[in-house]
Each structure stands twice: as C-alpha cells, then as structure tokens.
Amino acid sequence: MFEATARNRRAQRVQKLYAILFGLMTALLILPVLIILGTLIYKGGSMISIDFLFTEPTNGMTEGGIFPALLGTVWLVSVALLASVPLGVAAAIYLSEYAPDNWLTRAINLAIINLAGVPSIVHALFGVGAFVIFFGFGTSILAASLTLAIMTLPVVIVSTKESLQAVPQAFRVACWNMGATRWQTIRRVVLPNAVSGILTGIILEVSRTTGETAPIMFTGAVFFSPYLPQGIFDQTMALSLHLFVVTTQVPEVPEALPYGVALVLIFLVLLMNSLSIGFRMYLRGKKKW
Amino acid sequence: MRKSLIALLGASLFSASLSLSAANRVLIQNKGSDTLVNVAQAWAEAYKKVNPSVAVAVSGGGSGTGIAAMINGTVDIANASRSMKKREIQRAKAHGINPKEHVVGYDALAVFINQKNPIDSLSLDQLAQIFGRGGKFTKWSDLGVKVPGCPSDEIVVVSRQNNSGTYAYFKKAVLKPAAKKGLIAKGTYRQGTRDMHGSKDVVDLVEKTPCAIGYSGLAYATDHVKMVCVAQETGGPCVKPSVKTASDKSYPIARPLFMYTNGEPKGAIKAYMDWILSDAGQCILLKKGYAPVREVHCD
Numbered sequence: 001m002f003e004a005t006a007r008n009r010r011a012q013r014v015q016k017l018y019a020i021l022f023g024l025m026t027a028l029l030i031l032p033v034l035i036i037l038g039t040l041i042y043k044g045g046s047m048i049s050i051d052f053l054f055t056e057p058t059n060g061m062t063e064g065g066i067f068p069a070l071l072g073t074v075w076l077v078s079v080a081l082l083a084s085v086p087l088g089v090a091a092a093i094y095l096s097e098y099a100p101d102n103w104l105t106r107a108i109n110l111a112i113i114n115l116a117g118v119p120s121i122v123h124a125l126f127g128v129g130a131f132v133i134f135f136g137f138g139t140s141i142l143a144a145s146l147t148l149a150i151m152t153l154p155v156v157i158v159s160t161k162e163s164l165q166a167v168p169q170a171f172r173v174a175c176w177n178m179g180a181t182r183w184q185t186i187r188r189v190v191l192p193n194a195v196s197g198i199l200t201g202i203i204l205e206v207s208r209t210t211g212e213t214a215p216i217m218f219t220g221a222v223f224f225s226p227y228l229p230q231g232i233f234d235q236t237m238a239l240s241l242h243l244f245v246v247t248t249q250v251p252e253v254p255e256a257l258p259y260g261v262a263l264v265l266i267f268l269v270l271l272m273n274s275l276s277i278g279f280r281m282y283l284r285g286k287k288k289w
Numbered sequence: 290m291r292k293s294l295i296a297l298l299g300a301s302l303f304s305a306s307l308s309l310s311a312a313n314r315v316l317i318q319n320k321g322s323d324t325l326v327n328v329a330q331a332w333a334e335a336y337k338k339v340n341p342s343v344a345v346a347v348s349g350g351g352s353g354t355g356i357a358a359m360i361n362g363t364v365d366i367a368n369a370s371r372s373m374k375k376r377e378i379q380r381a382k383a384h385g386i387n388p389k390e391h392v393v394g395y396d397a398l399a400v401f402i403n404q405k406n407p408i409d410s411l412s413l414d415q416l417a418q419i420f421g422r423g424g425k426f427t428k429w430s431d432l433g434v435k436v437p438g439c440p441s442d443e444i445v446v447v448s449r450q451n452n453s454g455t456y457a458y459f460k461k462a463v464l465k466p467a468a469k470k471g472l473i474a475k476g477t478y479r480q481g482t483r484d485m486h487g488s489k490d491v492v493d494l495v496e497k498t499p500c501a502i503g504y505s506g507l508a509y510a511t512d513h514v515k516m517v518c519v520a521q522e523t524g525g526p527c528v529k530p531s532v533k534t535a536s537d538k539s540y541p542i543a544r545p546l547f548m549y550t551n552g553e554p555k556g557a558i559k560a561y562m563d564w565i566l567s568d569a570g571q572c573i574l575l576k577k578g579y580a581p582v583r584e585v586h587c588d
Contacts, residue, residue, distance in 0.1 A: 058334070060330060060334070061330060133363070138363060139318065139348075139363055217350075223326055223347045224333055224346070224347040225344060226337040226344055226345065227314065248486070248487050248489055249323065249487050251509050
C-alpha cells in the first residue's frame with residue numbers, strides 16, 4: 001500500500017497552486033478582450049444601424065454614416081489580396097517543393113522573415129517612394145493596396161509554407177513512385193491536403209490588412225472624399241483611417257460616433273477570423289489522415 | 290472552396306463598381322494643413338452639390354505634408370497655414386513645379402488654458418517667456434497665480450509637432466520677436482514641451498490638465514477650455530480672439546491661410562478655387578470659425 005509522505009503532499013500542493021496561478025493568468029488574458037468589446041458595444045452600440053453602415057458622412061463628418069470608408073476598406077483589402085495571394089502562394093510552393101536546400105534558399109527564407117518584422121510605417125514610406133512616386137500610381141487604391149500586399153506577403157508565404165510542409169513526405173514519395181512529376185504531385189496531392197492551412201493564412205491576412213492604418217495613410221487613403229471609389233486609381237476613405245480622423249481631427253464629433261466606427265471595424269475583423277476558424281474546422285474534417 | 294472565395298470577392302467588387310458607375314469625374318487632390326483640413330472637408334462636401342462631376346479628395350497631415358506633396362507633384366491643391374519657404378519653392382521649381390499662393394482665409398491663433406486657471410490675459414512677451422527656450426516663466430506662481438488642481442505649480446507647455454504650420458507661425462509671431470528683444474535665449478521652443486499631432490489634441494489635453502497651456506486655431510475652441518485675451522504689450526489692452534478680431538487684424542496673432550496650386554489654376558481647379566473665394570465658399574469658412582478674406586453676407 002502506498003502511503004503519501006509529507007514530501008509527496010507538498011509536491012501536490014505546489015502543483016495545485018501552479019495550476020490555479022496559470023489558470024488565473026489565462027483568465028486575465030481574456031479580460032482585455034471582454035473589456036474592449038464591452039466598452040465598444042456599450043458606448044457605440046447605439047450608433048449601429050443600416051443607415052450608419054450604408055450612408056455617407058454629412059455635416060463635417062459629425063453626422064451620417066460610414067459607407068465610403070467601409071467600401072474603401074473592402075476595395076483596399078480585395079486589391080491587396082489579388083496581388084499578394086498569387087505571389088505569396090507561388091513563392092511558398094517554390095520554396096517548399098522545388099527549391100534546393102542551399103545558401104540562396106536560406107537567404108531568401110531569412111529575408112522573408114525579416115520582411116515580416118519591418119514596421120508598418122516603414123512599409124508606408126516605401127510605398128510612397130516606390131508606388132506613389134517612382135511607378136507614378138499617385139496616391140491611389142492601387143498604390144495603397146500594393147503597399148499592404150508587400151506588408152502581408154511574408155504572412156502568406158510563411159503560413160502557406162507551413163501548411164505545405166505539414167503534408168507528410170510519404171504522400172509525395174508515394175506519388176513520385178507512381179511516376180508522377182513534381183507538379184502533378186503538388187497539384188493532385190500536396191495542395192488539396194494543404195488548402196485549409198493556406199486559406200487560414202489568407203483570411204488572417206485579410207483581418208490584419210483591414211485594421212492597418214499607417215501604410216494606407218500616405219499611399220491612398222484620404223481624410224474625406226465626397227464620392228465612392230470607382231476604380232483602382234481613385235483615392236478612397238478607409239475605416240481604420242476614418243476612426244483615427246473622427247477621434248483626433250474633427251471637432252464636435254458626438255461621443256458615440258468613434259465607438260461606432262471602432263465597433264464596425266472590430267466586427268469586420270472578428271467576422272474574418274471566425275470565418276477562418278470555420279473553414280479550418282470544415283476542411284480538417286475532410287482530411288484523410 | 291478557394292475558387293468560390295475569389296469569385297465572391299470578384300462579384301462584390303464588380304457589383305460595387307456597377308452601383309457607382311457615373312459619368313466621368315474630375316478628381317482634385319487636396320492635402321495639407323490640419324488647421325484647414327476641416328474647412329477643406331466642408332468645402333469638398335458642399336462642392337458636390339455645386340458641381341457633381343468634380344470630386345475633391347481631402348487629406349490632412351500638416352502644412353509640411355501638403356507642401357512636400359506639392360513639391361513631389363502628388364497633389365493639385367496644397368493647404369498650408371504658413372507660406373512656403375524660399376528653399377521649398379526652389380525645390381519645387383527643380384521638380385518643374387511652380388507653386389502659386391492663394392490666401393483663402395484668416396485664422397486667429399488662440400491660446401488655451403484650463404478652465405480652473407484664473408489668468409485672463411497674457412502679453413506676447415509673457416507668452417514667449419512661457420513657450421520659449423530660456424524663458425523665465427516655468428511655474429504659474431511666476432505669473433502671480435495659483436491654479437487650483439495643479440499642485441506642482443509647474444506650467445505644462447503644450448505645443449505641436451514641428452511640421453505643423455501652427456507650430457511655425459507661433460514661433461515666428463511670438464518667439465522670434467521676443468528673442469530679438471533679448472527676453473528669451475533663441476527664438477525656439479523650450480525643451481520638454483508636449484508636442485501634439487493635431488489641433489484637437491492640444492485642446493483636449495488642456496481641457497484635462499489644469500497645469501497646461503497650449504495654442505491652436507480658434508476653430509478648435511470648445512466650451513471646456515478658456516481662451517486667453519492677448520495683449521500686444523504687458524499691461525496694455527488685450528484683444529480676445531474671434532472671427533471679427535482676426536478679420537480686422539486687431540488680434541495680434543492672426544495668420545493667413547493658404548492654398549497652393551501648381552501655376553495659375555486652370556479648368557476644374559480654377560472653378561473650385563473661384564468657388565472657395567466666392568460668398569458661398571467663404572461663408573462655409575466663416576461657419577467653421579475662421580475669418581473670411583473679405584466681408585461676406587451669409588444667412
């Protein structure tokens with residue numbers, strides 16, 4: 001019969017203490033999220049209506065809705081996606097499936113990781129220099145979206161690479177042994193098995209792009225524009241910049257308005273994130289290993 | 290799944306563009322001064338009704354931002370609350386741009402203090418000695434007052450970021466003359482000022498900080514802060530900042546507000562500039578708390 005010694009009992013007590021302590025830390029993590037959401041809903045919930053979402057701001061941006069900003073954000077994010085997804089996924093496929101393991105590949109990988117660490121304001125200035133002035137796109141949706149695309153490219157590449165590498169090597173080997181080429185293997189075996197991870201990465205990119213302010217501030221987003229954007233060479237309002245503007249720049253804004261804008265922005269991001277989680281679960285259910 | 294996602298995005302973009310397709314528009318890009326940005330916004334909003342085929346996109350960022358964009362040729366109209374420096378004009382000319390200055394209104398630079406502060410008036414010299422480097426006023430008791438809610442007695446000096454036209458004008462109009470008289474060491478701001486990135490931020494900070502003093506365009510005044518009556522000479526008569534005292538130039542720190550175009554404006558830009566200087570445009574400026582360039586009759 002095993003008898004607990006004082007030493008065992010003490011170890012048990014310490015173990016319980018740590019479980020409680022770390023549990024509390026985790027609870028503490030959720031607290032800011034709840035407080036932020038709670039404050040936003042409490043103070044800005046009254047602003048939200050169909051009119052708020054789908055009308056233009058009026059009377060010096062102190063009344064009316066946020067439609068141009070909302071639509072502008074959709075434009076910016078969509079064009080950024082069109083640029084970054086094909087580029088990022090292709091680069092990730094090359095790096096993960098084709099590239100030999102030599103110094104050049106390692107250097108490229110290192111560069112991508114470093115690109116992810118560049119502050120967004122630096123990307124913004126790069127965007128001004130490269131897209132606005134050098135390529136002559138002017139301050140436009142195109143310039144802003146390309147800046148965003150470059151900024152989020154590392155996220156797409158890294159997440160795509162990771163999900164490609166999560167596909168067991170045995171799958172590839174089996175396929176090659178059947179006489180399939182590398183591309184056939186990628187197309188028929190690797191990509192179908194990696195698509196959930198790739199999609200998750202893309203949707204995370206969308207949610208990050210939605211909230212960015214610095215890169216678009218100098219390259220394509222404006223304080224105010226009386227018209228909705230009609231093409232990629234137009235300038236546009238954007239939700240994140242609009243939030244900055246109504247909070248710090250415009251006098252006599254009703255108190256609830258900035259909270260309302262923030263609420264819409266955060267819900268857009270949360271919506272994207274839950275979409276990503278949903279996709280992941282759906283596609284994981286279909287995985288065969 | 291991926292295809293349907295892309296199709297969805299494409300469809301939403303397409304429908305968005307369809308619902309908006311109108312006749313060809315002329316786009317005017319307007320950027321610069323944070324002081325002018327709200328008037329510029331109001332002009333752009335109102336001009337939509339005057340000429341629906343012209344779209345004016347407005348951005349802020351500060352006078353320096355607007356002028357830099359003019360030099361780079363990325364804007365049609367630059368807003369500035371200071372005039373362009375000689376060096377800036379030279380740089381613009383080197384880029385093949387010929388900036389033309391238009392005065393579109395006047396702005397009284399109000400000096401704000403907390404509502405609890407008992408001070409009513411300050412002279413230009415006193416302001417320089419509060420804001421300037423080497424000035425002798427660092428505590429409210431140096432000015433002979435005790436501010437309730439400010440136990441440290443220290444004057445919290447609120448200024449603007451250095452590419453702001455408001456920053457440059459205050460320096461030129463208040464600090465430089467005092468430096469010439471030898472009241473402060475150099476015509477620069479003292480160290481340790483709180484440099485805010487917008488006129489509204491200055492007013493908000495002063496509202497919340499009993500020890501603070503700051504400056505901003507009159508249009509940013511609220512009921513929650515106090516405006517100082519400014520005297521030309523210490524002990525002399527003082528003038529309250531208002532649209533009227535800015536127009537008749539009796540208020541000592543009122544400045545012109547500029548818009549710059551590349552060369553003499555033409556076409557849509559000319560029509561817009563003319564409308565800004567018309568009664569309709571100037572009344573909008575007046576309503577926003579700035580002084581018009583001439584006498585106008587508004588309803």
